[in-house]
Amino acid sequence: MAEINDRKLYLGPKLRVLRRELGLNQTRMAEGLGVSPSYLNHLERNQRPLTAQMLLRLANTYDIDIRDFTATPAEGGPGELGEILSDALVRDIGIARDEVLEVAENYPGVSEAIARFYRALTDLRRLPGDAAAADRAPAPLVAPLDWLRETIARSGNHFAEIDAGAESLASELPDDPALLQTALRARLKDRHGMAVQLVRAEILAGTLRHYDMHRRRLMLSERLAASGRLFAIAYQLCAQELAEAIAAQIARAAPPDEDSRRLAQIALTNYAAAALIMPYDRFRQAAEQSRYDLPLLRDRFGVSAEQIAHRLTSLNRTGARGIPFFMAKIDRAGIVAKRFDGEAWPFARYGGICPRWDATDAPADGSIAAQLIETLEGRRFVTLAVALPRGRARGRSMVALGCEAKHAGRIVHADGLDVERGEATGVGPTCPLCERRDCPDRALPPVTRALDLHSYERTAAPFPFRRV
Template identity: 80%
Template sequence: MATSDRKLYLGPKLRVLRRELGINQTRMAEELGVSPSYLNHLERNQRPLTAQMLLRLANTYDIDVRDFVAGSAEGSASELGEILSDALVRDIGIARDEVLEVAENYPGVSEAIARFYRALSDLRRLPGEAEARGPGTPAPLHAPVDWLRETVARAGNHFAELDAAAEALAGELGEEEPALLQAAIRARLKDRHAIGAQVVRADVLAGTLRHYDMHRRRVLLSERLPASGRLFALAYQLCAQELADAIAGQVARATPPDEDSRRIAGIALTNYAAAALVMPYDRFRQAAEQTRHDLPLLRARFGVSAEQLAHRLTSLGRTGARGVPFFMVKLHRAGIVSKRFDGEAWPFARFGGTCPRWDAGDARDAERVQTRLIETVEGQRFLTFALALPATGAPDARGRAVIAIGCEAKHAARLCHADGIDAEKGEAVGVGPTCALCERRGCPDRALPPVTRALDLHGYERTASPYPFRRV
């Protein structure tokens, strides 16, 4: 039988879609023009999903048929069968029809088993990998967020195809002033995609800041979102519609290892495209150079938040038109790093937190840039610029976050916030990679002893550093 003639039993996916839409079987059957009993048979895999029904689903609920059909029970059953043939459970002798039944009717269970097995496989590899890596080398990270960070780092946080496509889309919209650009995006969503946009009360969205209602084809924006958030949310929706193929192609080339990684990559790259739409490459880079990277001015000119601006500044890697090679980090009140892009030069450890002597987390002002000149143990100098971020929009949020960007001190002449600082000979704050890896002696701010040295403690004296250690 040809692949195109293969019968599709996608009952669980149909059921999940209906639940996401928040409608019952009777309502969906009415909208699709079928009887409730027929829809019930489809959801229970007692009838295959026909091509005509797939088209009705796509037209009625604005779904991508490729995504809806992808990863159906056939692939899931194959993966599940492979997992259950592992020596650990092979003796149970699970029949193939049982495997098929679980894969077809309980896709969530299949995915959970697959995740457990991937974690088990990683654990099995650790002893051998640790021996091959040698002592002191950190284990590789496999979580979706860590995979995404590695993927973005390999690309230098620059995706040329998406940048070019978003820049062309911005040219078609033809507006530069943020309020006019937002209006143009709203009009394009409405005229070309029949998608409306509406600002609603915070209690309607119950903790969500943006929600796309597939059923009614409208973007709901929380009243808590500032103007920059509303502009970005609408740009995200437009890019999701018009740049879907380019984004999907970029995700595919990244070869995500699992479904969660694929989804997080899709979201991240759509965010990237949205930033490139709001801050088109050439215009934004020229503005950054002309203003000497005046962060508050750039925020006002493009109508973006400090976090959106920082992300965009790290992505200016176009051949022949590169920007300053910034790194970026988002720090929370407890010193936890929630976002990071290492850039070409990152003065801190790749894993874990930053140095406690780098006080970027103390930034209090959302408009006044806190500038610091820091120097590593190896003598490298960096300039960092930090801004406090406003509240997240959640009324019960207590955490305070700071966004900071930085670069090597040799770029000081291109940065207005470094004026008055002697980047080469001025006094700099000595920092380390992170306490556990830092061998800077006598540091009064040390929070942990270095794992590379033995402690040198004596009852007859107390040093300024809480963890004195031996030189050798």
């Protein structure tokens, strides 16, 4: 609370959104908080700062988490809005940064609406040929994957009801991963009449797991590692025993189409399986006690590095939070195949990653590569990258976790980094949006600046550009 007392907080738009979500008018909320309606109106219009005492009243009256309420929004914030408004379609308008900041901070609903329109526009641009072809079904307004990512981001990648159900189920099962797999098989057989069978790879013809509904048999490929087999069995059990909690969460999310609903079903069942194998309290305590030792956690819970990374991004339970990690799965070309933004994703949301981020250079032996990076705004982050095992059917890929440098003392892999005074690698959002002038690794010029080229000189950094 000392940090909150040291600065003025103008959170009017967030307060207004909270009131509307609660279905209250200003008079009723003012009564609940013990203030006058005119004072609440001043707070919502950012004419008065939100005091620490008022934050405590909000937390106690409406059961909100102060850190969530005061955190910078992950979606529709200044970075994302600035990225959208740098698109070639509107770039010539030259919208000033202070205007972008004002809209993003004071009108978050407008920012989110613009972001949704832009995602729809991006999807339309991907369509080959004539989008109005008679033999093509109308495209959804929001691509299912984008809808799912937005839904997960709004929830902070934490689904309390599913987590609680999985934790309750895990309390009836052994902790040891080898014993857990046996117990899961037995529970599927005894309670649901489902058998688990390991089969040769050629039988499944490129599929890693398949559920035969007629014979009630879960078939697992011999190519699946032990962690993959454990996860597949947990997935099947959660699909049976946590079906109500998963369905309730999907209903609240209100998928816009059938593809989005199916994606949500798979994603939330995956979430439930991870929560069953790595129950919230036991996993969070192990993470804190080991100082987020990734290999140790991987071995203790019998999971893969990617599964560990996923679970670490979901430790967002009120009153028992872990480090707010962001995560990305990246191929060798730097293309992001999967992303969870956490509280502070420092890169662009609609492009690739910065080539100066060394996540793609993680050692092939599976060891953890730690890096200290710094954004153009001077914010520092610790990132941890690990190479994933290379399968026969896929190329090399990496998974990377990251968080603000202030959390470094809680992470054993960051012990060699001087996060306060040490040299950090300067990174940007993505080359077309980055205005770092001296970057030798720039692949493209910034779309926000005019080039400054001369035949009589060649600068060390490619694509020199004007400052204004």
